[in-house]
Amino acid sequence: MDIGETFRMAFSSLRANKLRAILTILGVAVGIFSITLIMTIITALQSSIESGVSALSKNTFQIQKYPAINMGGPGSRAKYRNRPDITLEDYERLDELLTSAKYIGAEEWQFGEQVQYEGDETNPDVSVAGITAEAQNTNDWIVEEGRPINEGDVDRANPVCVLGADVKDNLFPPHINPIGLTVKVSGRPLQVIGYYEKQGDMFGQSRDNFVAIPIGQYHRMFGVHRRSVNITVQSFGDEDYDEVIDEARGHMRTIRKVEPWDEDDFEIFSNESMLEEMNEITGGVEIGAMVVGFIALLAAGVGIMNIMLVSVTERTREIGVRKAIGAKKRNILTQFLSEAVALCLLGGAIGIALGVGLGNFAGSLLNAQAAAPFGWIVGGLLICVAVGVFFGAYPAYKAANLDPIEALRYE
Amino acid sequence: MNIIDIRNIFKIYEIGDVKVHALNDVSLRIDKNEYVAIMGPSGSGKSTLMNLLGCLDTPTSGVYNFTGENVGEMDDNDLAEIRNREIGFIFQTFNLLARSDALHNVELPLIYAGVSASERKERARKALIDVGLEDRVYHKPNELSGGQRQRVAVARALVTRPSIILADEPTGNLDSKTGREIMALFNEIHGQGNTVIVVTHEEDIARHAMRVVRLLDGKIEIDEPVTNRIVPEPVA
Ligand SMILES: Nc1ncnc2c1ncn2[C@@H]1O[C@H](COP(=O)(O)OP(=O)(O)OP(=O)(O)O)[C@@H](O)[C@H]1O
Ligand SMILES: [Mg+2]
Numbered sequence: 001m002d003i004g005e006t007f008r009m010a011f012s013s014l015r016a017n018k019l020r021a022i023l024t025i026l027g028v029a030v031g032i033f034s035i036t037l038i039m040t041i042i043t044a045l046q047s048s049i050e051s052g053v054s055a056l057s058k059n060t061f062q063i064q065k066y067p068a069i070n071m072g073g074p075g076s077r078a079k080y081r082n083r084p085d086i087t088l089e090d091y092e093r094l095d096e097l098l099t100s101a102k103y104i105g106a107e108e109w110q111f112g113e114q115v116q117y118e119g120d121e122t123n124p125d126v127s128v129a130g131i132t133a134e135a136q137n138t139n140d141w142i143v144e145e146g147r148p149i150n151e152g153d154v155d156r157a158n159p160v161c162v163l164g165a166d167v168k169d170n171l172f173p174p175h176i177n178p179i180g181l182t183v184k185v186s187g188r189p190l191q192v193i194g195y196y197e198k199q200g201d202m203f204g205q206s207r208d209n210f211v212a213i214p215i216g217q218y219h220r221m222f223g224v225h226r227r228s229v230n231i232t233v234q235s236f237g238d239e240d241y242d243e244v245i246d247e248a249r250g251h252m253r254t255i256r257k258v259e260p261w262d263e264d265d266f267e268i269f270s271n272e273s274m275l276e277e278m279n280e281i282t283g284g285v286e287i288g289a290m291v292v293g294f295i296a297l298l299a300a301g302v303g304i305m306n307i308m309l310v311s312v313t314e315r316t317r318e319i320g321v322r323k324a325i326g327a328k329k330r331n332i333l334t335q336f337l338s339e340a341v342a343l344c345l346l347g348g349a350i351g352i353a354l355g356v357g358l359g360n361f362a363g364s365l366l367n368a369q370a371a372a373p374f375g376w377i378v379g380g381l382l383i384c385v386a387v388g389v390f391f392g393a394y395p396a397y398k399a400a401n402l403d404p405i406e407a408l409r410y411e
Numbered sequence: 412m413n414i415i416d417i418r419n420i421f422k423i424y425e426i427g428d429v430k431v432h433a434l435n436d437v438s439l440r441i442d443k444n445e446y447v448a449i450m451g452p453s454g455s456g457k458s459t460l461m462n463l464l465g466c467l468d469t470p471t472s473g474v475y476n477f478t479g480e481n482v483g484e485m486d487d488n489d490l491a492e493i494r495n496r497e498i499g500f501i502f503q504t505f506n507l508l509a510r511s512d513a514l515h516n517v518e519l520p521l522i523y524a525g526v527s528a529s530e531r532k533e534r535a536r537k538a539l540i541d542v543g544l545e546d547r548v549y550h551k552p553n554e555l556s557g558g559q560r561q562r563v564a565v566a567r568a569l570v571t572r573p574s575i576i577l578a579d580e581p582t583g584n585l586d587s588k589t590g591r592e593i594m595a596l597f598n599e600i601h602g603q604g605n606t607v608i609v610v611t612h613e614e615d616i617a618r619h620a621m622r623v624v625r626l627l628d629g630k631i632e633i634d635e636p637v638t639n640r641i642v643p644e645p646v647a
Contacts, residue, residue: 322519325500329487
């Protein structure tokens with residue numbers, strides 16, 4: 001008897017007891033579902049991050065007071081808060097010292113601001129970036145029309161601004177060219193000198209809903225010492241990237257007078273380091289999902305065993321008949337084992353389908369690309385087989401060892 | 412050579428303190444192509460003997476040589492194989508799989524014999540035609556009459572072309588006409604050179620055989636040839 005035959009028989013005997021099979025399957029489905037759902041979301045997010053919509057542009061790293069993703073426990077925030085702010089002076093020193101970098105920019109961000117033009121206004125959800133000229137290079141903000149903020153604007157803290165694509169679209173109808181017009185950003189009149197190309201979304205959030213202004217102007221509007229400055233650095237290429245990071249770290253330590261035995265009082269992060277941190281988080285979630293899934297599968301397995309035991313008892317006469325006409329022990333064993341495995345596989349398939357489906361739905365809400373965690377799908381099905389074999393073993397063994405005469409006489 | 416050779420067989424059931432001698436020192440030899448009827452009152456041990464002969468049950472003591480081999484020394488797998496290949500067993504209570512149609516029931520022994528699916532279906536269908544059930548192939552047991560079920564059971568026993576047929580009261584549940592049809596079938600099988608052993612408590616049925624073995628309280632009381640044998644009309 002080949003495998004196909006065995007499973008056809010198994011499925012037809014499950015069909016004979018649909019409701020019971022469905023209920024049993026449900027348990028397995030939930031277990032596998034919880035694993036695949038989380039794995040799908042994680043895979044979707046990861047592949048989105050990895051496939052280019054990176055947080056930072058190519059060969060760029062950022063120096064900040066706070067880490068990009070804070071994973072420390074309670075109290076860790078305080079540790080970062082007590083660090084001295086990174087000031088514009090720190091940035092200027094670094095700009096002088098770090099000659100090996102292609103671009104070094106500084107930026108500060110104010111969130112939840114409003115931009116007005118005559119009677120119209122945006123929602124109060126626009127970010128205002130106070131920047132130096134090179135921050136536009138490190139951020140890959142490319143001016144579509146008009147001109148970028150230049151050194152002169154930054155030196156003189158000119159009251160000018162460059163609009164992000166969303167702000168331009170929200171505030172002006174398509175036929176109006178905003179360049180040369182004066183808008184009010186957080187109540188301050190600034191002249192529009194250009195607008196940037198659209199960058200698109202990441203994680204469901206637009207990256208075009210901002211206004212860039214010279215950092216000196218930003219300080220006039222929002223105060224000098226409100227927030228630490230972020231420094232973004234771009235190297236010339238891949239080869240010197242790590243070197244530039246090391247040099248930048250050394251210079252920052254000098255500038256901020258960090259004693260040799262103290263650790264950095266700033267964070268340097270790159271796309272790689274963010275990915276690593278992301279992976280650390282997702283790794284934790286993965287383990288959590290596995291624990292939940294494992295417990296669910298354990299419960300489901302006990303359910304399978306129970307159902308299979310009931311089934312063996314109910315079908316004692318059938319087993320007797322089969323043995324009487326020549327079924328060997330292993331025939332009966334495989335029959336009941338394959339029924340248990342079939343139950344688990346059905347449940348697993350349902351769980352996987354739901355998990356991948358809902359996972360991708362959740363992922364799409366976060367604007368992640370559709371993904372299927374193939375490793376986990378195959379793994380999930382293997383786990384199902386294992387659960388079926390493990391929990392089906394005892395009932396099947398019991399069935400296989402029934403005495404044919406006793407079984408035939410069973411009422 | 413004796414196809415069946417049992418010597419000093421005892422089958423003793425102990426229920427509490429009471430010992431039931433279902434078979435009490437039974438010895439019996441049956442040759443190839445014999446046609447034997449086993450008779451006796453209810454509880455005399457007929458079914459017990461048949462189960463032993465069919466390698467379904469093991470004796471408490473005694474030796475059973477089946478085609479020259481000692482059954483007592485065989486393991487479960489060997490016994491399963493003998494049941495599958497050599498013996499066609501027709502049970503007193505049919506013992507069909509309730510959830511499977513006639514075709515699948517008849518196919519079953521071939522599945523365990525490792526016959527390919529296509530050949531299996533063909534042979535099962537043919538066996539059903541042979542017992543006159545060509546238009547009941549896809550009926551489940553509960554959609555068949557008692558006689559039709561009996562015939563499915565016969566088809567299942569014959570489909571593997573066993574050399575020995577063991578039938579435990581094959582006509583017990585049938586009206587006399589269907590009973591005669593079944594007996595005609597057995598006559599035909601016997602005519603093909605096979606060994607047939609039939610349990611019955613009806614003298615008319617026993618007279619189809621060539622030899623009658625009478626049991627009483629687990630012992631063979633009489634073992635004699637049939638003198639006034641009935642040879643049924645062949646099935647149409
Ligand atoms: N599993 C068992 N446990 C205890 N006693 C049994 C068992 N099987 C059979 N017996 C006893 O063995 C004796 C013979 O039983 P058996 O079934 O062989 O009778 P039988 O000749 O086939 O009767 P019937 O014509 O009614 O079918 C009976 O007395 C029965 O009570
Ligand atoms: Mg009986």
